[in-house]
Amino acid sequence: MSSFDVRELASAIMNVNDHATNSFIQQIRRRISILERPLVTATGQGKSYIYANFNPKYAQYALTILRTYYNFCLPFGKGDKRQTPAQRMGLTDKVFDMKDIIYMK
Template sequence: MNGSREVWFNNPINRIYECDKYVAVLTDAERLSEGKLVEFIYRASLHPIDNFFQMVRRRLSLLERPMHSESNNGRVWTGKSAYNPAMVDKMLQILRVYYNFCLVGKDKKTPAERLGLARGPVEIRKILHP
């Protein structure tokens, strides 16, 4: 926004999870038609990223939010936390591969398929035990 070189566009269509949104096109916007530019601005969303972060919190118990309990006088219990931060990195890499190559979306395709990196969903056992 202020001080950046990108051209920022206001998206006037507010959604409950993204209101007062501004979008910058990082590719060469001058080569796009006005209709294509409007389509990019309309479709730009952080919703898929928020969904992945929610999946990380839910599926990796190491990263789940700490628990509060009445009997602990407001103290937070972090019993599932990792003692070695390298384990968090390993778990995130495994989840990232699972998300991109194994987990299918509403269109029955994985993110890797949509980008042309895979021909179909990959079974997790074929990745973990080749």
């Protein structure tokens, strides 16, 4: 960052948005049910963690799978500009299928 001129750095900061991060967090909330918040019991006396994951290791596995799917398999955008985040960054030139990732094709 020290090699950038102050104006170049300010311009880069002004062009940044959090749409991709926000979209990924929304995907996590909608698609991984094991990370749900605890439910209040019917009697209102306590909380039920029936859908909660008590092992953080499996939560990390689920997030890694979702992150890979989001970055390499799920294109978004408008019209012909639909690309995955990995395509936009120049890491790949195609949209992968889940089978490609699972079987490393």
